[in-house]
Amino acid sequence: MTKQKLLKEFFEQPTLTVAKSLIGKYLVRTIGGKTTAYMITETEAYDGFHDKGSHAHRGETPRNSVMFGDGGHIYVYFTYGMHYMLNIVTGKHGFPAAVLVRAVEGISGPGRLTKALGIDKTLNTLPLSRKSGLWVEDRGTKIEKKNIKRTPRIGIRYAGPVWGNKKYRFVHSKVLENFGMNSGRKRKVQQRAL
């Protein structure tokens, strides 16, 4: 199995490309000397100033400033008084965009994901790297196009009929591994209802 760490160039691609390409990649977390990896199954794109669903649409603020920086950095924010959300900054410096990682295999929901992986605001603004203890790897998993569903994003109806209905959410429905069929092992697919 190849393990290829995704570099800055990957995250500098257009936000929608990154959001879609992240499905099937592995989110790797090192904490307290232990490393875990989970396949990403759900993402959402937040793309530029004009995106009314994005934190950046009213311009730069202390909270969202990392979105204006280089791709491949971590944007974590706290919401609803209890949940951290994990985003990965995309695009080039100066263009505010990010991908929200909503779910990984076995863990649905962005708040539950950050809780399970011990992700909090201390990671905010850091680059994805071994040093920060959080990065993304391509482990050779192949995802067929037809198995990635596109839907409107969750929880941003305030963005209005146009931006609220943009299909900027990518959800994985099935996985094919490049080294053969599942050798008898039962695949556990957890997926939130659509």
Add this chain to the structure above:
DNA sequence: GGAGTGATGACA
């Protein structure tokens, strides 16, 4: 369907 929770940003 509704409570809980507190940082954030808009406004004054």
Add this chain to the structure above:
DNA sequence: GTCATCACTCCA
């Protein structure tokens, strides 16, 4: 300084 809002989760 106040206040409404929120890229959510859990329990009913």
